[in-house]
Amino acid sequence: MSNRQKLRLKFSLVIVLAIFAGLIAYPQAVSKVPRLFDFLNKPKINLGLDLQGGIHLEYKADTSQVDGAKTAEAMQAVQDVIERRVNAFGVAEPVVYTTKSGGEQRLVVELAGVKDINEAKKMISETPFLEFKEEKQAEAEKIPEELITSTNEKNKAKAEEVLKKVLAGEDFAQLAKDNSQDPGSKDNGGEYDFQKKGSFVAEYEDVIFNKDLKDGEVFPNLVETSFGWHIIKRIEVRGEGDEQEFKSAHILFSKMTQPQPKMDFVSTGLSGKNLESASVQFKSQGLSEPEVSLKFDDEGTKLFAEVTKKNIGKRVAIYLDGEIITAPTVQSEILNGEAVVTGNYTIEEAKDLVKRLNEGALPVPISLVGQQSVEATLGQVSLEKSLKAGMIGLLLVIIFMLLYYRFLGLIASFSLLIYSALMITIFKLSGFTPWQITLTLPGIAGFVLSIGMAVDANILIFERTKEEVRKGRNILSAIEEGFKRAWTSILDGNMSSIITALILVEMGTGFVKGFAVTLIIGVLASMFTAVVITRTILRFVLGSWIENKMWLVGVKKIEDSK
Numbered sequence: 001m002s003n004r005q006k007l008r009l010k011f012s013l014v015i016v017l018a019i020f021a022g023l024i025a026y027p028q029a030v031s032k033v034p035r036l037f038d039f040l041n042k043p044k045i046n047l048g049l050d051l052q053g054g055i056h057l058e059y060k061a062d063t064s065q066v067d068g069a070k071t072a073e074a075m076q077a078v079q080d081v082i083e084r085r086v087n088a089f090g091v092a093e094p095v096v097y098t099t100k101s102g103g104e105q106r107l108v109v110e111l112a113g114v115k116d117i118n119e120a121k122k123m124i125s126e127t128p129f130l131e132f133k134e135e136k137q138a139e140a141e142k143i144p145e146e147l148i149t150s151t152n153e154k155n156k157a158k159a160e161e162v163l164k165k166v167l168a169g170e171d172f173a174q175l176a177k178d179n180s181q182d183p184g185s186k187d188n189g190g191e192y193d194f195q196k197k198g199s200f201v202a203e204y205e206d207v208i209f210n211k212d213l214k215d216g217e218v219f220p221n222l223v224e225t226s227f228g229w230h231i232i233k234r235i236e237v238r239g240e241g242d243e244q245e246f247k248s249a250h251i252l253f254s255k256m257t258q259p260q261p262k263m264d265f266v267s268t269g270l271s272g273k274n275l276e277s278a279s280v281q282f283k284s285q286g287l288s289e290p291e292v293s294l295k296f297d298d299e300g301t302k303l304f305a306e307v308t309k310k311n312i313g314k315r316v317a318i319y320l321d322g323e324i325i326t327a328p329t330v331q332s333e334i335l336n337g338e339a340v341v342t343g344n345y346t347i348e349e350a351k352d353l354v355k356r357l358n359e360g361a362l363p364v365p366i367s368l369v370g371q372q373s374v375e376a377t378l379g380q381v382s383l384e385k386s387l388k389a390g391m392i393g394l395l396l397v398i399i400f401m402l403l404y405y406r407f408l409g410l411i412a413s414f415s416l417l418i419y420s421a422l423m424i425t426i427f428k429l430s431g432f433t434p435w436q437i438t439l440t441l442p443g444i445a446g447f448v449l450s451i452g453m454a455v456d457a458n459i460l461i462f463e464r465t466k467e468e469v470r471k472g473r474n475i476l477s478a479i480e481e482g483f484k485r486a487w488t489s490i491l492d493g494n495m496s497s498i499i500t501a502l503i504l505v506e507m508g509t510g511f512v513k514g515f516a517v518t519l520i521i522g523v524l525a526s527m528f529t530a531v532v533i534t535r536t537i538l539r540f541v542l543g544s545w546i547e548n549k550m551w552l553v554g555v556k557k558i559e560d561s562k
Helices: 003-025 034-040 068-088 117-125 145-167 172-179 202-210 298-310 347-359 376-432 441-470 475-507 511-541 544-548
Strands: 054-061 095-101 104-112 130-138 191-196 228-238 245-254 262-271 275-282 290-296 316-320 323-326 338-341 366-374
Touching: 003 376, 003 511, 054 068, 054 117, 068 095, 068 104, 104 117, 117 366, 130 298, 145 172, 145 228, 145 245, 172 245, 191 228, 202 228, 202 245, 262 298, 262 316, 275 347, 290 298, 290 347, 316 338, 376 441, 376 511, 441 475, 441 511, 475 511
Parallel strands: none
Antiparallel strands: 054 104, 054 366, 095 104, 130 262, 130 316, 191 245, 228 245, 275 290, 290 338, 316 323
């Protein structure tokens, strides 16, 4: 194949690329061909929250139980979990990032195109927070013995005083309402409806059944129990043996005692961030209740072994979304990093829990602190203004190139149009790949900026070309030399822009990343159009005919100007 044939082939490929990109970018051009138009119109640009409207949610993360050195790691895990969660609901290209506000860790979720804010909040809050806690005895604050003694003496004296009033014939119900310290019965005049024998403490029931009281009679002495001092009235007893029931009323004067130490559950550090997988299993073959089996990662396996080793004979509680779902007693150290959650689940409930856990259990709890709904009409206005500004900018650049570089400017303008169509095509076709691009206002800014960089590359090439023409070269060799000499400058300048944009992608958040990604794509595409497309077109269309029409290039050879 001769050089001319190779050039003709390259030029044909450029034309095919231009037509393809043009039709994808502007399918309305074939609107009179319905089938082709429908096919080309399927790819759409995915617009961001600021352009098509949507939901902005801000959550505060509680990292109080996280080691300060691991806070960043925990927040990244939260971000990954929420991204998986919203992706599972089919939200196109959600924007999820972490930030700080006044020393607090925040998580921002932006869901473009979602209109129902309650559905969005439910989508996030349904992500479970899984945590394992160990049993620990909490010390109760002691009350001075003098206070206990004096309080009990006063309550007993008051009880004796009220008992005298009852025995003197005053209204029992009214005295109960005025004096009883039993919140469960005082509003009913101290009365309890029928209860089975064995429902009350032994001292209380001994009065009802063994002191020869008649129905409607009040026991003439105070009855002391662990709760305090009671004035007891038998109302009615029915039934026989173990089936006996009784109805009674009492006036209680409480007894103060030292508070008993309580068993509480405290965090072990083992949480959903250590969960590797969850699955449904059954205790045995046949009709048995489903269980949820948990498998931890390496760090979780080590933590779980430590937790079970030091809690043999004690309970380890499993919390889901802040509520205890099971608290089994540890029988032995568990080294394989597996745990089982039981909770009388149906098969569907167990499957749903497994699905939620596998989608991601949050390593730290989050709470909603801010929400905002962005109207699509505002986004549409912003989009129209941005596109209008971009079109005006592109038109002015083309006018400048035509006036200053004439024929070369015409070729550069044609390449610039191909570049613009190519960028829109990339935006649209990215939706069919795992790396879908979401276009935001900052992204449009990056796109417009890259247009200027595309022209900048052509200007470097054309100025070098002019220098070579002035030195006496013919136009074809001057263009080749111009591309060759300008390439290093183009490469250095564009690589600097790409490196800066990569830093923004790595360290920036939200819309900043969108700007940087669009700029990187634009820079790479501009290098391709300036160095490959423009060069191919110039090689194909230029020839000896232009040597006698150098005014089309806007430059004269030095010897011609003498």
